[in-house]
Amino acid sequence: MLSVIRKLSWFFRQEWRRYTVAVVLLVISGVLEIIPPMLVGRSIDTIHIGGMDWNVIVLTLTQLLTITAAAYIINFAWHYKLFGGAFVVERLMRSRLMRHFLRMRPSFYERNRTGDLMALATNDLQAVSQTAGFGILTFMDSTLWMMTLLVTMTVFVSWKLTLAAILPLPAMAILVSVYGKWIHKRFMAAQDAFGSMNDGVLETISGIRVIRAYVQERAAESRFAAVTKDVLDKNIAVVKIDALFEPTMKILTGASYLIGLGYGAYLVYHNELTIGGLVAFNVYLGMLIWPMFAIGELINIMQRGNASLDRVSGTLDWKPDVEEPEEEKQARVPDRPGAIEFRDVTFRYPSSSVDNLRDVSLVLQPGQTLGIAGRTGSGKTTLMKQLLREYPPAQGTVAISGAPIETIDMDLLKSWYGYVPQEQFLFSRTVRANILFGTRRGESTEEELQNAIAASALAGDMAFLPKGLETTVGERGVSLSGGQKQRVSIARALIADPDILMLDDALSAVDARTEAEIVNNIRTTRAGKTTLIATHRLSAIQEADWIVVLDDGAIAEQGTHEQLMERGGWYKEQYERQQVDAKRSEGGDA
Numbered sequence: 143m144l145s146v147i148r149k150l151s152w153f154f155r156q157e158w159r160r161y162t163v164a165v166v167l168l169v170i171s172g173v174l175e176i177i178p179p180m181l182v183g184r185s186i187d188t189i190h191i192g193g194m195d196w197n198v199i200v201l202t203l204t205q206l207l208t209i210t211a212a213a214y215i216i217n218f219a220w221h222y223k224l225f226g227g228a229f230v231v232e233r234l235m236r237s238r239l240m241r242h243f244l245r246m247r248p249s250f251y252e253r254n255r256t257g258d259l260m261a262l263a264t265n266d267l268q269a270v271s272q273t274a275g276f277g278i279l280t281f282m283d284s285t286l287w288m289m290t291l292l293v294t295m296t297v298f299v300s301w302k303l304t305l306a307a308i309l310p311l312p313a314m315a316i317l318v319s320v321y322g323k324w325i326h327k328r329f330m331a332a333q334d335a336f337g338s339m340n341d342g343v344l345e346t347i348s349g350i351r352v353i354r355a356y357v358q359e360r361a362a363e364s365r366f367a368a369v370t371k372d373v374l375d376k377n378i379a380v381v382k383i384d385a386l387f388e389p390t391m392k393i394l395t396g397a398s399y400l401i402g403l404g405y406g407a408y409l410v411y412h413n414e415l416t417i418g419g420l421v422a423f424n425v426y427l428g429m430l431i432w433p434m435f436a437i438g439e440l441i442n443i444m445q446r447g448n449a450s451l452d453r454v455s456g457t458l459d460w461k462p463d464v465e466e467p468e469e470e471k472q473a474r475v476p477d478r479p480g481a482i483e484f485r486d487v488t489f490r491y492p493s494s495s496v497d498n499l500r501d502v503s504l505v506l507q508p509g510q511t512l513g514i515a516g517r518t519g520s521g522k523t524t525l526m527k528q529l530l531r532e533y534p535p536a537q538g539t540v541a542i543s544g545a546p547i548e549t550i551d552m553d554l555l556k557s558w559y560g561y562v563p564q565e566q567f568l569f570s571r572t573v574r575a576n577i578l579f580g581t582r583r584g585e586s587t588e589e590e591l592q593n594a595i596a597a598s599a600l601a602g603d604m605a606f607l608p609k610g611l612e613t614t615v616g617e618r619g620v621s622l623s624g625g626q627k628q629r630v631s632i633a634r635a636l637i638a639d640p641d642i643l644m645l646d647d648a649l650s651a652v653d654a655r656t657e658a659e660i661v662n663n664i665r666t667t668r669a670g671k672t673t674l675i676a677t678h679r680l681s682a683i684q685e686a687d688w689i690v691v692l693d694d695g696a697i698a699e700q701g702t703h704e705q706l707m708e709r710g711g712w713y714k715e716q717y718e719r720q721q722v723d724a725k726r727s728e729g730g731d732a
């Protein structure tokens with residue numbers, strides 16, 4: 143149970159000053175609390191023998207007042223130190239978790255639900271933080287403070303009475319540990335349910351448009367009601383055990399009082415104890431309730447903290463399945479990328495049961511443009527993603543400048559790319575900030591920004607936005623159209639002027655004419671740089687140096703536009719159909 147303290151020892155070592163001060167002050171405050179009952183007991187005895195006079199009263203009151211004042215300051219100080227520590231560890235762990243999330247690759251996010259990860263960063267870290275604050279307090283109170291009280295009662299009042307009064311204690315210890323085990327199990331279940339609920343909220347909010355469009359509000363509501371019911375049930379199960387704690391403690395402390403008073407009166411009657419001693423004893427017994435209770439709380443908090451810490455560490459221990467090449471094994475490659483080569487590449491997603499790329503081979507010289515065509519699901523994205531190194535290496539070789547990409551320094555590799563994914567993501571910031579997000583080496587000049595905007599055919603749209611480039615987009619701003627979003631994403635990729643640009647169906651939502659304009663801009667502004675374009679609209683790649691047509695993960699046709707037209711396969715058929723469609727819609731426009 144206390145293993146959580148050991149697991150957090152790195153933190154306590156790091157913050158040892160804070161915790162030393164807190165613990166020392168806690169001890170002093172404990173000693174200060176011991177004194178008043180003693181003074182009261184002594185006063186009662188003095189009154190009893192008729193020795194009380196004005197001087198003694200003033201002296202006693204002054205002592206009590208001084209102790210109260212000192213306790214006020216000391217209690218403030220340890221509280222401040224101890225509970226401050228709780229927030230420090232929470233922040234440390236949260237930053238660590240975030241750093242980890244940023245390092246993780248898609249397979250991590252495919253296997254961990256967003257809601258669970260959010261629960262880790264909130265609920266679980268709070269439980270850990272409680273261990274470092276309240277947990278330490280209960281630990282101190284149920285050990286050192288309890289010992290202090292017991293020793294005081296034994297030495298200054300009566301060892302016989304103390305022994306008798308604490309008889310119910312072992313029973314308490316046993317019950318508390320049994321309860322603790324139950325709580326642990328139930329609490330884990332409750333946390334899991336909380337993660338699922340988080341996931342439900344997230345999915346509902348991000349999918350709200352679809353839910354509304356399909357009039358699924360009621361269904362979503364009842365599904366969510368079932369989830370919240372599950373969370374409720376599991377938390378109630380925890381509370382049930384939690385609720386057992388207090389009555390159990392009350393009964394056992396009640397028994398202690400009973401013994402204390404009954405046997406104490408007997409001892410007074412037999413002159414083994416003074417009345418003042420009995421009064422002080424009863425006050426101490428009252429003070430003993432909290433430390434006994436603290437045992438329960440301690441077990442509770444430590445169990446929760448332990449469970450949560452294990453969940454957090456389990457996630458933190460997740461090794462990225464794409465490793466940075468070791469320093470010695472790194473290939474020496476020129477700063478600028480050379481030819482891209484795929485040699486017999488066969489790849490399967492970790493969660494897939496069939497090969498998603500089969501025996502793909504191709505060579506792309508620097509400065510060339512590659513067009514990737516094929517029906518949906520044929521592997522266009524998968525082919526492009528091989529360059530991004532998001533998944534464990536494929537069979538065969540993917541090489542740049544002659545070096546397998548697994549041996550190229552990851553930062554260098556990433557610095558070459560500009561990638562525009564199928565589903566673009568815009569941050570809820572201004573359009574300008576979203577585009578500038580693409581700049582790696584410091585700030586871009588206004589000119590570069592304007593060039594990127596012009597190349598992605600965004601200039602016209604800016605005039606229609608309420609504040610132009612300074613318009614906030616996304617969740618709390620103006621919604622852009624699908625085509626505008628795509629073009630902002632393209633501008634974001636273009637502004638860094640990457641050596642290798644990858645457009646993954648990135649123009650699907652813009653009309654054919656705008657697409658032609660953008661493709662043309664890219665061709666002229668990116669002379670000498672490599673470009674990969676995956677698309678459904680074949681007109682976008684007809685000028686490409688090389689075109690591959692994928693079918694079920696394998697290259698079905700390849701060549702230049704002319705060669706493919708001559709070949710008369712899927713490409714030709716698609717191209718001609720698209721030309722006819724385009725003419726028809728143009729005719730319709732006119």
Ligand code: ADP
Nearest residue numbers: 491493494498517518519520521522523524525
């Ligand atoms: P395209 O881009 O041509 O539409 P993709 O490359 O996205 O096709 O997908 C190729 C195949 O790989 C599809 O059958 C798809 O279901 C599968 N696939 C894509 N992404 C994953 C993934 N992360 N895990 C498992 N299978 C995937």
